[in-house]
Amino acid sequence: xxxxxxxxxxxxxxxxxxxxxxALVALALAAIPIAAAGAPVLDAYRVMFEGALGSRFALTExxxxxxxxxxxxxxxxxxxxxxxxxIGAEGQLYMxxxxxxxxxxxxxxxxMPVMIAAVLTAGxxxxxxxxxxxxxxxxxxxxxxxxxxxxxxxxxxxxxxMMIEGPMKDPMSLGWPQxxxxxxxxxxxxxxxxxxxxxxxxxxxxxAVGVHLLLKRTTVGFEIRAVGAGPKAARFAxxxxxxxxxxxxxxxxALAGLAGVGEVAGLKGYLTADLSxxxxxxxxxxxxxxxxxxxxxxxxxxxxxxxxxxxxxxSRAINVSSYIANLVVALALLAVLVSGVFVRFRLVxxxxxxxxxxx
Amino acid sequence: MSExxxxxxxxxxxxxxxxxxxxxxFGVTGALICERSGVLNLGIEGIMTAGAMTGWLAVHFGxxxxxxxxxxxxxxxxxxxxxxxLTVKLGLSQHVAGLGxxxxxxxxxxxxxxxxxxxxxxxxRIEPFQAMNIPVLSDLPIVGPILFQxxxxxxxxxxxxxxxxxxxxxxxxxxxxxxxxENPAAVEAQGLDVHHVRIGAVVVGSAIMALGGAFLxxxxxxxxxxxxxxxxxxxxxxxxxFASWRPGKALVGAILFGAFDAFQVRLQQAMGGVVPGxxxxxxxxxxxxxxxxxxxxxxxxxxxxxxxxxRGQR
Numbered sequence: 001x002x003x004x005x006x007x008x009x010x011x012x013x014x015x016x017x018x019x020x021x022x023a024l025v026a027l028a029l030a031a032i033p034i035a036a037a038g039a040p041v042l043d044a045y046r047v048m049f050e051g052a053l054g055s056r057f058a059l060t061e062x063x064x065x066x067x068x069x070x071x072x073x074x075x076x077x078x079x080x081x082x083x084x085x086x087i088g089a090e091g092q093l094y095m096x097x098x099x100x101x102x103x104x105x106x107x108x109x110x111x112m113p114v115m116i117a118a119v120l121t122a123g124x125x126x127x128x129x130x131x132x133x134x135x136x137x138x139x140x141x142x143x144x145x146x147x148x149x150x151x152x153x154x155x156x157x158x159x160x161x162m163m164i165e166g167p168m169k170d171p172m173s174l175g176w177p178q179x180x181x182x183x184x185x186x187x188x189x190x191x192x193x194x195x196x197x198x199x200x201x202x203x204x205x206x207x208a209v210g211v212h213l214l215l216k217r218t219t220v221g222f223e224i225r226a227v228g229a230g231p232k233a234a235r236f237a238x239x240x241x242x243x244x245x246x247x248x249x250x251x252x253x254a255l256a257g258l259a260g261v262g263e264v265a266g267l268k269g270y271l272t273a274d275l276s277x278x279x280x281x282x283x284x285x286x287x288x289x290x291x292x293x294x295x296x297x298x299x300x301x302x303x304x305x306x307x308x309x310x311x312x313x314x315s316r317a318i319n320v321s322s323y324i325a326n327l328v329v330a331l332a333l334l335a336v337l338v339s340g341v342f343v344r345f346r347l348v349x350x351x352x353x354x355x356x357x358x359x
Numbered sequence: 360m361s362e363x364x365x366x367x368x369x370x371x372x373x374x375x376x377x378x379x380x381x382x383x384x385f386g387v388t389g390a391l392i393c394e395r396s397g398v399l400n401l402g403i404e405g406i407m408t409a410g411a412m413t414g415w416l417a418v419h420f421g422x423x424x425x426x427x428x429x430x431x432x433x434x435x436x437x438x439x440x441x442x443x444x445l446t447v448k449l450g451l452s453q454h455v456a457g458l459g460x461x462x463x464x465x466x467x468x469x470x471x472x473x474x475x476x477x478x479x480x481x482x483x484r485i486e487p488f489q490a491m492n493i494p495v496l497s498d499l500p501i502v503g504p505i506l507f508q509x510x511x512x513x514x515x516x517x518x519x520x521x522x523x524x525x526x527x528x529x530x531x532x533x534x535x536x537x538x539x540x541e542n543p544a545a546v547e548a549q550g551l552d553v554h555h556v557r558i559g560a561v562v563v564g565s566a567i568m569a570l571g572g573a574f575l576x577x578x579x580x581x582x583x584x585x586x587x588x589x590x591x592x593x594x595x596x597x598x599x600x601f602a603s604w605r606p607g608k609a610l611v612g613a614i615l616f617g618a619f620d621a622f623q624v625r626l627q628q629a630m631g632g633v634v635p636g637x638x639x640x641x642x643x644x645x646x647x648x649x650x651x652x653x654x655x656x657x658x659x660x661x662x663x664x665x666x667x668x669x670r671g672q673r
Contacts, residue, residue, distance in 0.1 A: 004449075033467075037474045085454050142655045143648070144600075146401070146454050150593045151644045162637035284458060321473035326466035333459040337451050 004345040011343050018339045019289045019296070023303050025339075026332035033327055039320045051313025052306040057195065058313075064196035064267070066298075066305035068093070068276070070204035071259035072283025073290060073297040078211055079131075079252035080292050082228040084138070084245055086131060088149030089256040090280025091156035095130045096123035096257025097264040098160055101168065101179045101271045104186030115186035119265050120203065120258065127257020128250040130156070135249030139242045153280070161273050170270065179271040188266035200262025204298075207255060211294040224248050256280060277308075278326070285333040304329055366625050373505045373618070377513060378579065380617025382407070384516040385571030386595030387602065387609045388523055389435075389564040395527065395604055396560035397540040397663040401457025402442040403568050404592030405464030409434040410569025412468040415576035415583045416475065418485045424577060428512070431573035432566040438464045439565020443558040450667030461592070469585060482582040488512055510578040512570070517610070519567060524606035536560045540661035543668040553668045568592070590644060597647040603659045612650075619646060 027045075034044045052058055072089040079086035086092075099122040104115060134148040161177070163169075170180040188199040215221035223244045226234040231241050259279060264271050286304050290296030311325030366372055386407060393400040400406075414431030418424055438460055445456040476483070488510035491497070497507040506514070527533035535556045538546045543553040571591065576583045598616065602609035620643055627639040 033470055033474075037470075087454075087458065137648075137652055141652050143652045144655070147593055147596050147651060148648050151590060151597070151648050154590045154593075154644045155641050158637040158641045162635045165637075166635055281458075281462065284455070285462075288455065319477075321470050323466055323470040323473060326462070327470050330459060330462035330466050334445070334456070334463060337445065337456055337459060338449065341449050341451070 022335035048310035052310030060195035068259040069301035073286030075255035076287035091153040092127040092256035093260040096260030099126035123261030124254035128254040131253025198266030200266040376618035382571035383613040389568030392564035402460035405461035407572035410572030414573035435569020436566040443561035601650040
């Protein structure tokens with residue numbers, strides 16, 4: 001029978017190709033649902049690739065979609081590094097967007113750099129506070145942060161709905177539930193004219209490099225990694241595990257909050273309840289595909305964004321539901337988990353069945 | 360205060376409470392079986408979605424209601440098997456693998472819905488389960504209406520809790536499930552296969568979870584809507600902690616939760632306009648978090664919960 005035997009020596013080369021294999025496997029498996037939908041499989045793939053990578057416009061669209069995914073992916077990656085399972089990036093994203101609108105839609109005005117700094121800071125703080133709650137509940141009271149953050153996503157969704165139908169509703173929106181628009185001075189400028197690529201991309205790239213340096217080069221980063229590797233050992237080495245957890249929680253929430261700022265101040269201009277098509281949850285897939293590496297997140301976010309953009313054009317061209325993208329992304333997550341097994345274990349064929357020996 | 364009593368003391372209130380509790384009773388019972396064997400099954404939200412979708416779809420295409428229930432349970436078992444293979448056989452992170460299966464099941468349902476019912480704007484309705492109205496039993500005072508003016512699925516949920524309690528507490532199978540959740544090495548020493556017991560528990564537990572979804576489309580409502588499970592799976596995970604993984608307490612917890620939900624709906628009607636409706640809708644989720652926070656420390660965790668078992672390793 002087939003057995004998994006732990007590898008004695010690490011397999012770094014294998015570890016490096018795992019995400020690529022997983023991404024390709026997920027795309028290949030998409031053939032099954034595409035065929036089930038009665039669409040021509042090869043045509044479907046062609047339309048998907050052309051839609052995502054076939055033109056300058058398509059590429060800019062992928063970059064625009066990858067921007068929030070980089071930030072939610074980073075939020076998840078940095079938290080998972082410390083074994084703080086933040087599944088609440090979706091909620092933190094919305095809180096960031098809400099704070100950005102609150103600060104940037106005419107409460108006060110100023111020069112552009114001040115206003116942009118203000119919306120970014122507000123969104124980061126809102127996201128950080130949102131994640132500090134479950135982090136404190138975990139460190140102080142032992143409540144599982146996965147379930148708490150999942151439940152908080154529903155609370156935030158309702159809170160946002162309440163705000164955009166109530167106190168923050170645009171009186172000029174003719175009954176449509178949306179907030180007032182962000183001022184021009186607080187709008188993130190476009191990086192490429194006539195596309196959807198905005199300055200949030202710079203925020204995301206700087207954040208990726210920043211988190212990379214933080215983890216690799218600083219004491220705080222070392223503590224975060226140590227806590228993730230083993231909280232008991234970290235505590236024994238004299239580290240304040242609770243404080244490190246709070247730092248990670250705040251950082252993770254802030255990154256997800258920034259994703260929300262980008263969507264609202266860089267793209268949409270105002271907040272509605274459908275701002276994010278699940279960027280927070282997709283961030284988990286991005287982080288896992290990246291092997292929790294901050295720089296890897298950039299590539300993984302581009303892949304996931306390309307899947308979404310490609311699926312959109314596939315659904316327009318040959319009428320395959322764009323939910324195929326969610327399916328591919330979910331498959332990619334499972335594929336990267338499964339292929340990770342082969343980095344840690346070898347598959348061995350053994351003849352012997354279990355023998356029951358006398359004690 | 361007397362208004363509160365007026366609400367809580369009516370029979371209709373408790374009929375509603377038990378109805379609202381039903382999907383949670385299924386969900387928490389299923390989650391409890393998985394967790395007693397040592398597996399935190401975060402596929403639950405997707406599994407409930409799959410149960411809701413497949414059961415309803417089967418009935419829409421002409422199957423009987425009970426066949427639909429069976430189809431729902433089977434779909435739950437299939438996704439449960441995926442969770443089990445990932446977390447038990449491969450020993451992957453139960454958090455991430457479970458979420459992955461939730462994503463997979465949910466997106467498969469939504470994609471399947473669009474493929475099977477192309478161009479449909481409002482989902483087709485089915486003729487759902489009706490209240491039973493059993494002659495003598497339904498006429499009993501108090502208990503009659505509360506228990507027997509429900510749809511058959513509610514009664515099935517309660518019977519299942521009793522069966523699961525009995526199996527876990529009094530049968531060799533139950534002992535094996537509890538043992539692999541507490542001390543898998545000892546089970547291995549007894550010559551039982553830890554992996555097989557866990558896989559079995561997760562598959563059965565997942566089938567029961569899926570019935571909670573089926574209740575939504577086949578009893579509570581009469582059609583499948585996107586996002587209709589609305590976090591009930593996560594609420595069930597919080598309820599297992601509240602219940603300290605005991606079936607009886609889980610039943611009580613789910614019914615209390617249902618009562619609270621029924622109460623907030625009535626409060627919302629009474630205070631409509633003064634407080635935004637979303638505040639009331641938030642309460643179930645906040646209550647779940649509160650339950651998790653209050654009972655996390657004191658809960659009797661299965662000792663091997665979330666610890667994968669690798670033969671020959673301690």
